Amino acid sequence: MKDCITTRQTAIIASIVIFANKILALPSLLFQYARGDALLVFLTMFCLDIAVLFIFFALKNRYRNESFFEILSHKLTKPIAILIYIVLLVYFFLELLLNFNVTGVYFKNQIYHNDEKLIFMVISISIFAIVISGGFKGLARTFEFFYYPIILGCLICLLISFFNFNEPLILFDTSFHNYFTACYKYLFSFGDILILFLIMDKIKYDDKSKKTILLYVLSTMGIILFGTFIFLSLFPNTGFLHSNSISDIILLSPEIFSIGRLDIIAVTTVMFLTLCQGCIYGYMLCDLVKKLIPKAPLKLSIFIVSVVFLTLYATVFKTIDIVIFSATTWGIYMALFLQYILPIICTIFLIGKRKKEESS
Numbered sequence: 190m191k192d193c194i195t196t197r198q199t200a201i202i203a204s205i206v207i208f209a210n211k212i213l214a215l216p217s218l219l220f221q222y223a224r225g226d227a228l229l230v231f232l233t234m235f236c237l238d239i240a241v242l243f244i245f246f247a248l249k250n251r252y253r254n255e256s257f258f259e260i261l262s263h264k265l266t267k268p269i270a271i272l273i274y275i276v277l278l279v280y281f282f283l284e285l286l287l288n289f290n291v292t293g294v295y296f297k298n299q300i301y302h303n304d305e306k307l308i309f310m311v312i313s314i315s316i317f318a319i320v321i322s323g324g325f326k327g328l329a330r331t332f333e334f335f336y337y338p339i340i341l342g343c344l345i346c347l348l349i350s351f352f353n354f355n356e357p358l359i360l361f362d363t364s365f366h367n368y369f370t371a372c373y374k375y376l377f378s379f380g381d382i383l384i385l386f387l388i389m390d391k392i393k394y395d396d397k398s399k400k401t402i403l404l405y406v407l408s409t410m411g412i413i414l415f416g417t418f419i420f421l422s423l424f425p426n427t428g429f430l431h432s433n434s435i436s437d438i439i440l441l442s443p444e445i446f447s448i449g450r451l452d453i454i455a456v457t458t459v460m461f462l463t464l465c466q467g468c469i470y471g472y473m474l475c476d477l478v479k480k481l482i483p484k485a486p487l488k489l490s491i492f493i494v495s496v497v498f499l500t501l502y503a504t505v506f507k508t509i510d511i512v513i514f515s516a517t518t519w520g521i522y523m524a525l526f527l528q529y530i531l532p533i534i535c536t537i538f539l540i541g542k543r544k545k546e547e548s549s
Contacts, residue, residue, distance in 0.1 A: 193391050196398040198329035200405035201336045202388070205465045206381040207238075207409045209284075212343065212435040213459065214291045215378050216420045218513075220428030222371035225359045227428070228417050230371045234379040235410045237529065241382045242406060244532045246399050247539050249389050256390035258480050264538050271481065273531070277387070278477045280523045285470040285498060287377070287516050289313065290509040292463045295433050299456050310502055316464070317471045318491045325391055328468055335461045342458030343412055343435070349454075350419050350438035358422045377516040380528025382406075386535075387473060435459065474498075 194202075211231075219227035252260055261270035293309050320331060385392075385402075392398070420434045431437040436455040475490040485493075506512050 193393045194326060194329040194388075195393055196395070196401045198333060199385070199388070199392045199398070200402045201332050202329065202469060203382065203385060203402060204405045204409040205332060205336065205339070205462065206384050206469055207406065208339075208343075208413070208462055209288055209381060209466050210291050210378055211413045212416055212462075213295055214432045214434075215375065216417050216434045217429055217432045219371050219375060220421070220424075222363075222367050222374065224363050224367075224428070225421050225425065226361065226363050226368050227371065228358065228414065228421055229360065230368065230375075231414055231417050233372055234376075235414070238379060238382050238410075239406070241380070241529065241532045242385070242403070244536055244539075245382060245385050245389070246402075248386070248535050249392070249394050249398075251539055252389070253394060254390065257386045259390075260535075260538065265534075273527075274477055274480055276523060277527060278474065278481070280520075280527055281470055281473050281477065282498065282501065283377070283512070283515060283520055283523075285467065285474065286502060286506045287512050288463070288466055288470060289502070290506070290512045292459060294509050295436075295459060296456075298433060299436060299452065310499060313463075313467060314471075314495050314499060317467050318495055320464075320468050321472050321475060321491055322488060324487070325388075325472065328472055331468070332465050335465055339458055339461050339465070340412070342454055342461070343416070346435050346439055346455050346458065347412070347416055347419060350423065358418060359425065373521065374517050376528070377520045377524040380524055383528050383531075384469065384473060386532075387476065 216227060219230050223230050248260070255263075258270055258274065261273060265273075289310060296309065320328060323331075416435065416438075419438055420431070421428060423438055424431055435458070436452045439452045439455055471491075471494060474494045475487060478490040478493055479485055479487070482490075506515070
C-alpha cells in the first residue's frame with residue numbers, strides 16, 4: 190500500500206474532524222430548538238456515529254487492501270460509484286465552506302474586529318495547498334504535531350470554566366418534536382466517521398487498530414459532551430446568544446480579569462484546529478478529484494479545489510447565514526445519504542459476502 194498512515198494517525202484524523210464546529214457555533218444553534226436537551230442531541234448523534242464506526246471496522250476487516258471507490262465500483266458498478274463520489278465532492282465543499290465561515294466569524298469577533306474574511310480565506314487556502322502538496326503521510330505527521338496542544342487547550346478551557354456555574358443543567362425541558370427537529374436539522378454537522386471510509390485503503394490496519402481508533406473517538410466525544418454540558422449550564426436561558434462557545438464559557442471566569450485575555454487559549458486552540466480540519470477537508474476534496482480524474486496530478490487537484498472553493502465563497506456562499514441555510518436544507522439530504530444510508534448499504538455488502546463464503 191502506498192502513502193499509508195499508522196493507526197494512531199488515523200485515530201487523530203478521526204478525532205480532529207469530530208471536533209468540527211462542535212466547540213464553536215453548534216451548541217448555540219442546537220439550543221435554539223432543544224434548549225438543555227441539546228446535550229441529548231449530541232449524545233444521540235454520537236451514538237449513531239459510533240454505530241457507523243463499527244460498520245467501518247467490519248468493512249475494513251473484510252476489504253483490507255481495497256479502496257472505498259473500488260468496493261463501490263465492484264458492488265454497485267463504476268458509474269454509480271462515480272455518481273456517489275460527485276455527491277461526496279459537493280458534500281465536502283459544503284463542509285469546508287461551513288468550517289471556514291464559522292471559524293472566520295469567530296476570528297473576526299476575537300481578533301480582527303473587521304470584515305477581512307476573503308483575505309482570511311485566501312491566506313488559509315494558500316497555507317493548506319502548501320501543506321497538502323506534501324502528501325498524505327506528511328499531512329498525518331503535521332496533525333500529530335498539533336493534536337496534543339489542541340486537546341490540552343480544550344481541556345484547559347473546560348477546567349477553567351467548570352467551577353463557574355451554580356445552577357444544575359435541566360434536561361427534558363423541551364418537546365420530542367423540538368428534540369427531533371434539532372437532530373434532523375443539524376444532521377450535516379455530525380457523521381464525521383465518513384472520512385474513514387474514504388481513506389480506508391491508506392490505513393495500516395491490524396488487530397489493535399480497532400481499540401486505538403475507538404479510544405480516540407470516544408475520548409473526543411467525551412470532551413465535546415463535557416464542553417456542551419458546561420455551556421448549557423452556564424447559559425440556561427441565553428445559549429442562543431453565544432455562538433463562540435469555547436471562548437464564551439471562559440469569559441465568565443473570574444480569573445480572566447486578573448490574568449488578562451485568558452481566552453487566548455481558546456483562540457490558539459481553534460486556530461490549530463482550523464488548520465488541521467481545513468487540511469483534512471482540502472485533502473479529501475483533492476483525493477475525490479483524483480478519483481474522478483485519475484490522470485490528474487496532486488498539484489492540479491489542489492489548484493482545481495482552490496479555485497472552485499474561492500469562486501464559490503466569493504460568489505455564492507458569501508455569508509455564514511447562506512452556508513448554514515444550505516447545510517440545514519438541501520445539505521441534510523446529502524448528509525443523510527452519505528453519513529448513514531451509505532454505511533447501511535455497506536452492511537448489506539458485508540452480509541452478502543458472508544453468505545457467499547458460507548455457501549461456498
